Amino acid sequence: MERARAGDRDALGSLLREHGPTLYRSVLLPRLGSEALAKDALSETYAKVVERIGAFEWRGIGFYPWFRTLALHVAIDMIRARKRMVVWEAEDVERELDATTKKTPVDDAISARHDREAVREKLARALETLNPRYRDAIRLRVLEERPREDVARHLGVTPATFDVVLHRAVAALRKALTP
Amino acid sequence: MTTDDANEPESRLESDAARALGEALDDPTTLHEDAAFLQAVRIAHDPSAIAEADHDAIVAKALLRHHARSRPNVIRVSFAVATSLAVAAAVFFVILPPGSSGSGGSSGVPSVPPAELLSVRSTQELFDGPFARTGGASSRIDRIAIARSADLRENRFRRWGVR
Numbered sequence: 001m002e003r004a005r006a007g008d009r010d011a012l013g014s015l016l017r018e019h020g021p022t023l024y025r026s027v028l029l030p031r032l033g034s035e036a037l038a039k040d041a042l043s044e045t046y047a048k049v050v051e052r053i054g055a056f057e058w059r060g061i062g063f064y065p066w067f068r069t070l071a072l073h074v075a076i077d078m079i080r081a082r083k084r085m086v087v088w089e090a091e092d093v094e095r096e097l098d099a100t101t102k103k104t105p106v107d108d109a110i111s112a113r114h115d116r117e118a119v120r121e122k123l124a125r126a127l128e129t130l131n132p133r134y135r136d137a138i139r140l141r142v143l144e145e146r147p148r149e150d151v152a153r154h155l156g157v158t159p160a161t162f163d164v165v166l167h168r169a170v171a172a173l174r175k176a177l178t179p
Numbered sequence: 180m181t182t183d184d185a186n187e188p189e190s191r192l193e194s195d196a197a198r199a200l201g202e203a204l205d206d207p208t209t210l211h212e213d214a215a216f217l218q219a220v221r222i223a224h225d226p227s228a229i230a231e232a233d234h235d236a237i238v239a240k241a242l243l244r245h246h247a248r249s250r251p252n253v254i255r256v257s258f259a260v261a262t263s264l265a266v267a268a269a270v271f272f273v274i275l276p277p278g279s280s281g282s283g284g285s286s287g288v289p290s291v292p293p294a295e296l297l298s299v300r301s302t303q304e305l306f307d308g309p310f311a312r313t314g315g316a317s318s319r320i321d322r323i324a325i326a327r328s329a330d331l332r333e334n335r336f337r338r339w340g341v342r
Contacts, residue, residue, distance in 0.1 A: 009242050016238045021229050029226040033219020039233060046241035087219045119223050141204070142217045143224050148201060160198070164189045167197035170213045173220070 001063060005053055012053060016046055019064050019108065023071050026112035030119040031075050031093060033086050041078055045071045064108040068115075072097050087123070091179055126176035134169035141166060296334045302326070 003011035020042060028045075029038040048070045056066060072093055079090045096118075127135050133155060140151045141162075152162035189197070203211035207218075302323050 007245075009245055012245060013238055013242050016241060017234070020238065021234055024229045024234070025226050029229075030223045033222045034215070035222075035227075035229075039229070039237065042229070042234075043237050043240060046237060047244060050241050050245045087216065087223050116226065119226075123220065123223055138217070138220065142221050145221070148205070159201075160194070163197035163201040164193060167193065167200050167213070170200070170216060174216065 001056075005056060007054075012050070015063055016049065019067055020046070022064075022108060022112045023067060026115040027068055027071050028075055030116060031086070031088050032078055037078055037082070041071065041074045044074045048074070062108070064111060068111065069097065087177060089177075089179055092122075122177075126173060129176045130169065130172050133165055134172050137162065137166045137169045138173060296337055297330045 001011075001015070004015050023045070024038055024042050028041045029035065032038045032041055045067070049067065052070075056063070076090050076093045076097075079086050079088060079093060127138065130138075136155060137151065140146050140154060141148065146154075148162060149159055152159045155162060155165065157165065200211065200213050203209040203214035204217065207214075305323060305326055
């Protein structure tokens with residue numbers, strides 16, 4: 001860490017390689033919902049690290065929490081720019097940022113697991129509020145990626161009717177996810 | 180639309196929108212808001228790891244930026260050294276012209292009245308406009324060095340009375 005702060009490229013590269021994939025999978029990708037966006041966000045986050053690493057202050061909590069905070073700021077800006085195509089609202093991620101500054105620092109792996117679980121729980125809570133047909137439509141077609149015809153058969157409707165069910169399920173889920 | 184409208188008959192508009200969503204889900208290249216939203220839901224539920232090659236490329240790009248940010252100090256030092264050498268050489272030939280040791284032209288060059296010499300001046304006239312934010316430093320240094328070498332040569336010739 002000290003070598004990276006002093007401008008050692010190899011040390012900085014090691015930090016990014018060690019922590020970057022976790023940040024991508026646990027923080028950026030679940031919140032941005034698109035691999036292309038998440039990679040752009042990761043690249044921007046790295047640019048901020050390069051810019052600010054000299055000012056990083058070791059407070060006994062490691063590099064990852066600081067890294068994660070930078071990434072959440074980048075994610076918030078991207079979410080604001082793509083409101084209708086992402087699952088989360090910018091306000092949700094801002095609340096996460098606020099919570100980060102108050103929580104006790106944790107190990108990277110624990111932090112990453114909490115991040116992924118938090119996203120899944122939020123999604124699960126929203127799905128629970130839906131009409132069971134809508135919930136099944138999203139669970140089977142989207143989460144389990146089953147073919148349209150299979151899901152229609154499972155629900156006892158024609159594929160055309162299933163399209164309508166799914167269309168309504170999307171509207172309902174968007175409403176359930178709005179804070 | 181509420182969560183209790185599951186059994187409501189659909190309108191023509193809704194039917195068309197639903198079909199478009201179904202088609203977009205089967206064709207990821209189609210740009211469709213709701214399809215992108217559902218894709219985001221799926222990814223949020225089960226995010227995949229980044230491919231190592233993709234991550235390596237992103238790291239490499241960041242480190243290149245890091246290198247570019249630290250290079251300006253090297254370029255400033257090189258520019259300062261090159262300019263100082265050019266100035267020192269020009270001053271040397273003004274203060275200590277060739278054959279001025281007092282031996283009366285021991286170099287064999289006839290003594291001539293001092294010619295008007297080129298003086299050291301700003302390098303701004305060598306460039307057409309503002310510099311790009313990154314890159315081009317080496318070529319600018321080369322251009323300055325070539326111009327100042329030509330000045331030095333010209334001053335030497337003038338000092339010697341050569342036209």
